[in-house]
Structure formats: C-alpha cells, structure tokens
Amino acid sequence: MKINGNAIRPGMVIEHKGRLWVAVKIQHTQPGKGGAYLQVELKDVRGGTKLNERFRASETVERVRLDQKSHQFLFAEGDNYTFMDNETYEQVIIGRDMIGAERAPFLTDGMVVTIESYEGSAIGVELPDTVVMAVIDAEPVIKGQTATSSHKPAILENGAKTMVPPHIEVGTRVVVNTADGSYVERAKD
Numbered sequence: 001m002k003i004n005g006n007a008i009r010p011g012m013v014i015e016h017k018g019r020l021w022v023a024v025k026i027q028h029t030q031p032g033k034g035g036a037y038l039q040v041e042l043k044d045v046r047g048g049t050k051l052n053e054r055f056r057a058s059e060t061v062e063r064v065r066l067d068q069k070s071h072q073f074l075f076a077e078g079d080n081y082t083f084m085d086n087e088t089y090e091q092v093i094i095g096r097d098m099i100g101a102e103r104a105p106f107l108t109d110g111m112v113v114t115i116e117s118y119e120g121s122a123i124g125v126e127l128p129d130t131v132v133m134a135v136i137d138a139e140p141v142i143k144g145q146t147a148t149s150s151h152k153p154a155i156l157e158n159g160a161k162t163m164v165p166p167h168i169e170v171g172t173r174v175v176v177n178t179a180d181g182s183y184v185e186r187a188k189d
Contacts, residue, residue, distance in 0.1 A: 005055030
C-alpha cells in the first residue's frame with residue numbers, strides 16, 4: 001500500500017531501496033528555506049543495519065503489511081528457538097539474532113508469542129510486554145535503607161540481572177519488562 005512520505009510512524013515497516021525497513025524514530029523538520037520533510041531513522045528488518053532518510057510529503061513509499069500469527073515457544077537448542085503454530089501445529093525454528101540477545105532469556109516454556117512474517121518468511125518475534133520471574137539472588141535488606149528510593153541489584157531465574165526495590169527478597173516473584181529487563185512491580189500471585 002502506497003503512503004505519503006510524511007505519513008510514516010514509528011513501528012511501521014516500509015519497502016525502500018529494495019529492502020524491508022522498520023521506522024525507529026521520526027522527526028518533522030521545517031527548515032527556513034525549502035519545504036518541510038520527515039527525518040526517519042530506519043532499521044533493516046533482516047540485517048539490523050540503520051539508515052537515516054529524508055522523506056517529503058510529495059514522495060510515496062510502500063508500506064508493508066506483515067502477517068502475524070500466534071506461536072507457542074517449545075524449546076531452545078543452542079542459538080535456535082523452536083516455536084509451534086497454535087492452529088496447524090507446524091514447528092518454526094528462529095535464530096537468536098531475530099529475537100534479540102537481550103530478550104531471548106525471557107522466553108519460558110509454553111509462552112505464547114507473535115511471529116511476524118513477510119511472504120512466508122519469518123522476520124520478527126514479538127514477546128509479551130511483561131513476564132513474571134522469581135528472584136534467585138538479591139542483597140539482604142539493610143535496616144533504614146527502605147526510606148530512600150534506592151534500588152539494589154538482583155538476579156532472576158533466567159540469569160538476567162535487574163534493579164529491584166530494597167524490600168524484594170530471594171524467592172519473590174516480580175513482573176519484568178521484556179523490552180529492557182527492568183523491574184515493573186511485585187507479582188500479584
């Protein structure tokens with residue numbers, strides 16, 4: 001579907017220079033001389049390279065529609081992760097680089113994710129926004145330390161490190177953001 005160059009928004013996937021790109025950041029710029037344009041930071045969907053491009057309102061770009069399907073995470077073998085289609089029960093193997101090295105540890109057995117594909121080829125995996133993890137190692141609480149809003153380092157059951165409030169102890173289940181591994185809240189279970 002063709003769209004105007006100034007209609008690009010973050011998260012959109014476009015076809016540009018024969019490759020698929022996802023818009024990461026956009027900035028409308030109106031210089032004193034000449035027409036306004038949209039400065040867009042693009043990231044190659046398959047290769048991960050970045051590109052800064054200017055698009056004017058008069059230009060058109062091809063917006064790509066991705067197919068999204070729910071899959072269940074089965075297991076990891078080395079740097080390959082196996083998912084099962086919830087409808088057809090077909091298995092799909094996706095590499096660690098496509099998931100993201102910082103997000104891959106948050107995959108848990110049976111987790112339902114969304115796999116985005118283009119023309120039958122998988123190009124991305126969307127994890128849930130948050131996951132519940134148990135804290136397996138944290139510093140003990142020091143009396144009086146809870147009065148300040150300081151955080152202490154903790155290690156989660158998947159081996160990831162995060163900063164948690166002082167009242168969180170070993171064995172506590174916490175909600176963690178999968179995008180950056182940050183603490184959200186104490187789990188309500």
